[in-house]
Amino acid sequence: MKTEEYNLKQEIKEEVANALRNGIDNEGCAVFRVMRKEHYSPKGKAIILNNDFYEKIIYKCNLCRACGDDLCASFQKARRVLVLKDKEMNANREMIDNLKRTGNIYGIQE
């Protein structure tokens, strides 16, 4: 495990445990309101992270901060961990490639 990945995981665990103790508002989450399953909810994702599961479900978050700034920051860090583990979304990879190649995320040549 890379040092960066390890440090990030420790930070996430602390932040998420704190958020779980302080209470998380599920009802504000737009993704949860559409998907209607616990693992899409902010609380569900926090539990998943707290149990050291880093799955692609973490990408199913709008990063809209409706569940709170601290928790949202943890989800961003979790995405970073997934990138370090090469568990990246194809769309993300494509976007970065496009950016490197053409200077825009859509890959349109000027």
Added chain:
Amino acid sequence: MVDKKNSYELICYNTDDSGMFGEASRVVFPKDVQDVIKIVFDSQNLVPRGLGSNIVGGCVPSNSVVVDMKNMNNINFDFKSKIVCVEAGVTIKELNEKLKPIGYEFPIICNGTIGGIIAINKPSLMGAYGNIKEWIEKIEFVNGRGELIKFGKADIGEICGLEGITGIITSAKLRVIPIVKRSASIFQSNDLEEIFIVAKRLRLEKDIVMLRFYSPYFSKLLGFPEKYHIIVGFDNEHGKIKDNGYIELFNKIRKDYYKLYKENYRDSEDPKFLFEKVKEFILFLDNFNVPYSGDLNLGIIYPFFNDDLKKQEVIKMIDRMNGKPGSYGIGLKRKKRIDNLQKKIIRRIKLRHDPFLKLNKGKLIDIEDSSTDENKKIKKDLLKTDSNQSPEEDMKKFIDDTQMEEVGNVSMKDNLDDKVDKKLMDKILFNKDDKDELDNKK
């Protein structure tokens, strides 16, 4: 369906807002009543779940199948009767968002799905509107036998407030009211005596729907001066805080407990007293330095704890003052708070609707499986009716059974004839006496 193969999804269902942990063996997502009936027939240990916001462990599974009701989210509004038919998975927030464009609202404001709130019989944040039980016209639920039960107002007590141990609520018909423009005023004082004189007077006013009370420490966390505060909610625009200011204040009150959670006060109780007793309890809490909020309309006080010793002392006081659980429910955490008479009544209702003890095991009361020999017999009878044979085979079996019965009858008759005293039968049927027999002989 989610099972152990993809356990990161399953792990979310092991807990609720209580912080207690159990183990879910499977999660199912019914979409209609037929799905729920099928699930009840197929599974042994079921835990219905809505938003999972229960703080006393009401939906913590114990190697159970979790029935996630959130996919049952239909809402139908009947303009004539002004009654809304809501499925169990709809949250109060969603219901009010749907009702708002047509000019109506449901006044029981709290967190959770309709099914969950009915199961706990939660009160509204605006205390004058009372508990959700008072707003239910009809309710539908699937009991532990897999039967769809429809109850009117009179029988609501067999499901409402029983925390899902008698059935899985599938839908309810609720009364709604036209949207009211509300406002609020804040009353603050250092003198508790003054607070209670004002509260007593305000409780008599018809257009006051909310009397939210805060201790000085809690007030400070909410951004008010460190004094006792009463937030007075009006059902009209007589209050000083209106429009956006009111909405902001209301949202602050709605999630007020988060402020105390952040200060490490993560445990709470919800005793309900007669209004005359509330002051005595508050004086006790003040002496103990316990922060609290309360609803003076309903007489519910919410003390918050960061210390187990203090909590035990306060619970002892609640028991001495005969405080009843107000809004959190009983769940797994507070089974000791129910008295024996209540336990007996709940047990009777539970066994009537769920004789096989399938639903929400271990919540509210403990019932052992061994005490249900009678129920096992019922279960056997029920299983007899379940046939995997084709209708033709069933009919053939039925005809064979009927013929068997006839044969049986004949043989029984024969046996009867053997046993009956022939003399006695002649006497009764043909009026023959011993004299007649003698005459015949002559």
